[in-house]
Amino acid sequence: MNESTNAALPKVVDRAIWQVELDALRIREKAHTREGDAIAAARRRLPMVEVDATIRLVGPDGPVSLLDAFEGRRQLIAYFHMWHDDHPAAEQCAGCAFYNGQVRERSYLHTCDATYATFCYGPYEQSVRYRDSMGWDVPWYSVRDSAEALLAGRQVGVFYLVCYLREGDRVFETYWTTGRGVEALDNNYALLDRTVYGRQEPWEDSPAGWPQH
Structure with missing residues (x-):
């Protein structure tokens, strides 16, 4: 028909x-x-800058150091996840859920000596319940009390993707990005960019009449 x-x-x-x-x-x-x-x-x-390896995060077993978040690997990729205090899951950051929720299969990262982890601005117990409710299993840490030290002058509360390198007991920051730079976490956009209607977002340069939601 x-x-x-x-x-x-x-x-x-x-x-x-x-x-x-x-x-x-x-x-x-x-x-x-x-x-x-x-x-x-x-x-x-790029050059790199040293970060205090003893900066404290909060994980499933309580306070740990930034060094511990590497899980023994040489590289650490951290997504800084935004948080709205005392809001239900449906009212948390949709963008962070979209990006962070796509990092599920991490075995290939591990073969390249890299750990992926979420650094959430929220308190650990509350925010990890959100992670669990979303069905995610990424390593999850609260940086509520350490974000200012980790971000070193950058705006706290914004999502970032930050890469670290461990050399023995020393930690270095090698790269960071925010905004559309975090599209590296996503495969939906890359796939949609190859379709005739694209992402269907208003900012896209599409012919007149193309669907845009």
Whole structure:
């Protein structure tokens, strides 16, 4: 049964024309990939800054040090999760839930000597119940009393993705990002960017009539 949705559609061409246009786009895609590789290479060459390895976090067994959060591995990737005191799960940060909730299978990170953990601004007992209610199992720590020391002048309460390196008993911060930089945690956007309607967000450059929610 043929059914029209009256939705805006791309123009229809034969396969040969379609392939020519796709091949032209592929040149730009490959250039974008190579530029991403070059940026990652530059990121690996950034200097680093030492962080106090004894900064206290709160985990399932009580206070621990930043060094303990590495779980014996050399690298630590920490997501700073926003928190609204005494609000139910449905009223917590939707963006943090969207990003942080996607980091589920971590075995490959572990083979690369990297630990992923959540540093939540909320109190441990309350915020870990939220984690459990969401069905997540990521290592979870409260940085309620240590966020200012960890962020060293950056705004407390904002979500960040921060990378650390351990050298013996010393800890160094090697990279941090916020805003759209945390899209590294997500696969939904990367997949939707390859579809005809994209992310369907108002800021996107889409043809007139494309769905935007």
